[in-house]
Amino acid sequence: MSGSIASYDQLVRQVEALKKENSHLRRELEDNSNHLSKLENETSDMKEVLKHLQGKLEQEARVMVSSGQTEVLDQLKALQMDITSLYNLKFAPEVMSAGRGAEESPPAPASHRDGPGELGRATFRMLEELDRER
Numbered sequence: 001m002s003g004s005i006a007s008y009d010q011l012v013r014q015v016e017a018l019k020k021e022n023s024h025l026r027r028e029l030e031d032n033s034n035h036l037s038k039l040e041n042e043t044s045d046m047k048e049v050l051k052h053l054q055g056k057l058e059q060e061a062r063v064m065v066s067s068g069q070t071e072v073l074d075q076l077k078a079l080q081m082d083i084t085s086l087y088n089l090k091f092a093p094e095v096m097s098a099g100r101g102a103e104e105s106p107p108a109p110a111s112h113r114d115g116p117g118e119l120g121r122a123t124f125r126m127l128e129e130l131d132r133e134r
Helices: 004-068 070-097 116-133
Strands: none
Touching: 004 070
């Protein structure tokens, strides 16, 4: 009989330990959920700011084109291509090692034939891809 009492007491201690662990995990899950919500809000706010900036840049690009200042636009396109190339060099091996295929790789850089709107759209697509990866 004392063996079954000891066994019962051991089970009670295990149940209490599991309850404590469960409570701890629930708190941790709630904290993580709150943190994720905060990050999602910040990301949403940053997307809005980026959309606004993209619109301003595209408007500025149209003004530059209409006034004949295409050298600056060519420099911006080259810079965007350089940034895209650096991104591909830094993150493409990580994407491939994570088991992702080419269909999920970042968009190719905009060519020099693309207009200023295409440059902004390519940048925005890349930002969306980065957001999805995060």
